[in-house]
Amino acid sequence: MNENNLIEIRDLSIEFKLHSGTIRAVDQVSLDIPKGKVTALVGESGSGKSTLASAILNIVSSPGIIKNGSILFNGEDIVQYSANRLRQYCWTDVSMVFQAAQNALNPVMRIGDQMIETVLAHKKMRKEEIIKKASQLLDYVRLEPSRVLKAYPHELSGGMKQRVMIAFSLLLDPKLVILDEPTTALDVITQDYIFDILLKVHKEMNITMLLLSHDISVVAKVADRIGVMYAGKIVETGETFEMFENTKHPYTAGLIQAAPSLLDDVSKNKSIRGSSPNLLNLPPGCAFHPRCEFATDRCKQEQPRGISVGKGRIAACHLNEKGEMLA
Numbered sequence: 001m002n003e004n005n006l007i008e009i010r011d012l013s014i015e016f017k018l019h020s021g022t023i024r025a026v027d028q029v030s031l032d033i034p035k036g037k038v039t040a041l042v043g044e045s046g047s048g049k050s051t052l053a054s055a056i057l058n059i060v061s062s063p064g065i066i067k068n069g070s071i072l073f074n075g076e077d078i079v080q081y082s083a084n085r086l087r088q089y090c091w092t093d094v095s096m097v098f099q100a101a102q103n104a105l106n107p108v109m110r111i112g113d114q115m116i117e118t119v120l121a122h123k124k125m126r127k128e129e130i131i132k133k134a135s136q137l138l139d140y141v142r143l144e145p146s147r148v149l150k151a152y153p154h155e156l157s158g159g160m161k162q163r164v165m166i167a168f169s170l171l172l173d174p175k176l177v178i179l180d181e182p183t184t185a186l187d188v189i190t191q192d193y194i195f196d197i198l199l200k201v202h203k204e205m206n207i208t209m210l211l212l213s214h215d216i217s218v219v220a221k222v223a224d225r226i227g228v229m230y231a232g233k234i235v236e237t238g239e240t241f242e243m244f245e246n247t248k249h250p251y252t253a254g255l256i257q258a259a260p261s262l263l264d265d266v267s268k269n270k271s272i273r274g275s276s277p278n279l280l281n282l283p284p285g286c287a288f289h290p291r292c293e294f295a296t297d298r299c300k301q302e303q304p305r306g307i308s309v310g311k312g313r314i315a316a317c318h319l320n321e322k323g324e325m326l327a
Ligand SMILES: Nc1ncnc2c1ncn2[C@@H]1O[C@H](COP(=O)(O)OP(=O)(O)OP(=O)(O)O)[C@@H](O)[C@H]1O
Pocket: 016, 018, 023, 025, 043, 044, 045, 046, 047, 048, 049, 050, 051, 052, 061, 062, 063, 064, 279
């Protein structure tokens, strides 16, 4: 395992057996999550981001199963972890703030009691110590601890609840925090505020982060690296700046063009034609070809492999092999 990486995912496939057939929500994915960096996974709804992230905690929801592949953490494959080892690993090594996690707060329990309960579920610690730690973290995410610890969830705004969830995710000093759509459903000003806090946590507490989002422009503000997912596959990865400056996959280019906040003139926003593919009935060849304006006959027949397209850059598009890719 490369010592600069906290997590190395190799050749990971996750399947859901449904009545109507089997879908591969994650298809032969390899991805590095470098230590001390912010990595973002972007792609439309249903592309497999949450399923991939849940595998990093080894909590793929039923009926999903990890079909093959490995996820290395400190040189150990977490796919092979025993239930006991997994209990230590989840929250203490890696924690996750789920999509719409604010709604997961128990409505009839005070925030402080919920924080105590979370810590005690994972380790022995005196209640006063937990409250001290929780207060520090709430203060850190710019909330007033004395008020918030005593509050019930309905007494807090959406942005405050999201900050509470960030504090929750830090309670056991994890090395990696995964945040699934951390700012969806929040207004733009609150989104920026949450990202400010996330950057502060990342830099000052030296926490590695994995952000999941459908909006490439939102994560570009904070991510060092981006992985773009389409139909369960990673179709392009690279440093954020490079991905925007020198895009190597038409789907990434489409996501960038569709991103409203990057363009001054909103009339130039161009959504990607067509809709996300049905994983039960994927087209042959490149899964993106029916929506791709550059698709050739080869794209309709042959799946592109991920190839190196620069330092730390991988893209899975036939156009790159002939150097024809987008300028
Ligand atoms: N528990 C489940 N049962 C059946 N299918 C599932 C389950 N969880 C995910 N899937 C399927 O796996 C595919 C990928 O879903 P996933 O939630 O990982 O995508 P996503 O990119 O995170 O999208 P979103 O942001 O909407 O959650 C989808 O087709 C979804 O229907």
